[in-house]
Amino acid sequence: MPRSSPALLEPRKWPVQARSTASVDAILEATIQVLLSVGKERLTTTRVAQRAGVSVGTLYQYFPNKSALLQSVLQRHLSRVAAALEEACIQQRGSSLQSMAAALINAFLDAKMQDIKTSVALYAVSSDVDGAKIVRHTSKRAHKAIVEMLATAREPLRKDPQLVATLLQSVMTGVSRRLLESPAPEKHVEPLRHELIVLATVYLEAAAKPPHPPAP
Amino acid sequence: MPRSSPALLEPRKWPVQARSTASVDAILEATIQVLLSVGKERLTTTRVAQRAGVSVGTLYQYFPNKSALLQSVLQRHLSRVAAALEEACIQQRGSSLQSMAAALINAFLDAKMQDIKTSVALYAVSSDVDGAKIVRHTSKRAHKAIVEMLATAREPLRKDPQLVATLLQSVMTGVSRRLLESPAPEKHVEPLRHELIVLATVYLEAAAKPPHPPAP
DNA sequence: TGGTTAGATGAAGAAAGCTTCAGGTTAGGA
DNA sequence: TCCTAACCTGAAGCTTTCTTCATCTAACCA
Numbered sequence: 001m002p003r004s005s006p007a008l009l010e011p012r013k014w015p016v017q018a019r020s021t022a023s024v025d026a027i028l029e030a031t032i033q034v035l036l037s038v039g040k041e042r043l044t045t046t047r048v049a050q051r052a053g054v055s056v057g058t059l060y061q062y063f064p065n066k067s068a069l070l071q072s073v074l075q076r077h078l079s080r081v082a083a084a085l086e087e088a089c090i091q092q093r094g095s096s097l098q099s100m101a102a103a104l105i106n107a108f109l110d111a112k113m114q115d116i117k118t119s120v121a122l123y124a125v126s127s128d129v130d131g132a133k134i135v136r137h138t139s140k141r142a143h144k145a146i147v148e149m150l151a152t153a154r155e156p157l158r159k160d161p162q163l164v165a166t167l168l169q170s171v172m173t174g175v176s177r178r179l180l181e182s183p184a185p186e187k188h189v190e191p192l193r194h195e196l197i198v199l200a201t202v203y204l205e206a207a208a209k210p211p212h213p214p215a216p
Numbered sequence: 217m218p219r220s221s222p223a224l225l226e227p228r229k230w231p232v233q234a235r236s237t238a239s240v241d242a243i244l245e246a247t248i249q250v251l252l253s254v255g256k257e258r259l260t261t262t263r264v265a266q267r268a269g270v271s272v273g274t275l276y277q278y279f280p281n282k283s284a285l286l287q288s289v290l291q292r293h294l295s296r297v298a299a300a301l302e303e304a305c306i307q308q309r310g311s312s313l314q315s316m317a318a319a320l321i322n323a324f325l326d327a328k329m330q331d332i333k334t335s336v337a338l339y340a341v342s343s344d345v346d347g348a349k350i351v352r353h354t355s356k357r358a359h360k361a362i363v364e365m366l367a368t369a370r371e372p373l374r375k376d377p378q379l380v381a382t383l384l385q386s387v388m389t390g391v392s393r394r395l396l397e398s399p400a401p402e403k404h405v406e407p408l409r410h411e412l413i414v415l416a417t418v419y420l421e422a423a424a425k426p427p428h429p430p431a432p
Numbered sequence: 433t434g435g436t437t438a439g440a441t442g443a444a445g446a447a448a449g450c451t452t453c454a455g456g457t458t459a460g461g462a
Numbered sequence: 463t464c465c466t467a468a469c470c471t472g473a474a475g476c477t478t479t480c481t482t483c484a485t486c487t488a489a490c491c492a
Binding site: 233234235260261262272273276281282 | 448449450451452453458459460
Binding site: 039040041123124126127128129132136159163164166167169170171172173174175177178181191192195196198199202203205206 | 352388
């Protein structure tokens with residue numbers, strides 16, 4: 001089981017004809033399904049290929065190794081989430097903190113929940129050595145977008161925007177994880193979404209006031 | 217590589233003499249070190265035994281399989297954290313929400329950071345199939361403690377304590393994860409701790425006020 | 433229609449790790 | 463001191479999975 005292959009994410013061959021594009025898509029989709037049905041531990045390249053309706057050989061024609069396959073799926077998913085966040089952040093420039101809080105939470109949860117299955121399936125993958133790198137990278141991307149948004153808020157922050165952004169991100173991912181870990185995520189999204197918005201709002205408002213509000 | 221063995225957490229033989237107790241301790245400690253040095257993917261029972269200064273045979277005398285070994289380490293760690301949380305929650309009964317928030321965050325972060333290395337090492341393990349179960353169980357334990365504490369707060373909550381507790385937990389674990397993922401957790405504990413207390417405090421205060429505070 | 437390239441196949445090679453067990457060593461009581 | 467139970471050892475068996483490659487088929491184009 002040679003795991004430590006060069007972390008090539010690139011396909012060794014790019015799909016050219018429609019036929020092969022379909023194969024690649026099927027493989028990607030099958031990966032998620034296998035992940036959901038048998039879990040990361042028992043995901044094998046053969047099983048993925050079988051589920052995708054192709055042979056292992058075909059799989060290896062487009063993905064240099066198992067790790068790259070998993071990374072591809074994760075990359076694609078996180079990229080979408082990050083893009084959604086960036087868009088929301090840009091669109092909220094110049095708004096109030098309250099509006100920013102709501103937009104941020106909504107964009108994040110919507111992106112994550114749009115394809116709950118994928119999110120759940122990839123949850124386990126993301127903590128692998130290779131996955132962590134991708135997660136970190138995507139996180140930085142989101143962090144930057146949030147900081148830049150906060151800098152344009154109507155009510156200026158009195159705290160380090162970097163720190164505030166970090167908290168917001170941690171809070172969002174914390175709740176999202178909790179959600180995805182639960183047996184029926186859909187059932188709890190709405191109450192948690194609302195609560196998360198409240199939380200983010202009051203926190204941002206506190207960050208706009210003087211650092212140490214006097215206790216009663 | 218038969219992974220699907222019965223999830224026995226119990227040692228197949230309990231240490232009796234001091235000699236064997238030392239072996240078990242060494243194995244447990246070695247597991248963490250191997251986890252830190254080569255990562256979960258390349259952790260092998262042989263490597264753990266070697267690091268512990270015993271033979272693989274000895275390892276298998278006390279742990280039925282690799283999975284049980286990992287679970288043991290995780291179990292021990294999470295149990296300690298949960299116990300610390302419970303203690304803090306009991307001790308805070310009847311206090312103000314602000315005091316509860318601070319006590320909760322402090323207890324959690326202190327427990328997690330007391331042995332940062334272990335926390336970091338186990339971070340990856342916790343998302344394995346077997347680890348998830350343990351995490352869920354510990355989480356429920358903490359959840360119960362928090363809810364019971366909140367019920368005794370001087371300022372009564374206007375929101376579902378279950379929901380509030382869930383948020384608090386999500387937020388804490390979210391920040392903790394972020395911390396442990398960073399290259400130098402120690403450096404960021406203090407600012408994050410302070411910020412987290414602010415966040416928890418304002419959130420709890422908002423939860424004690426009427427559900428929908430009028431916007432300016 | 434024929435030639436060329438893209439795409440697909442799957443049996444088999446190779447590697448690796450988990451786990452066992454037969455046999456040797458140590459500790460502690462009678 | 464001797465005996466028994468506890469403890470330790472590590473080479474080897476057994477499985478499993480990854481990955482390759484020689485070969486075959488389909489698509490495109492001149």
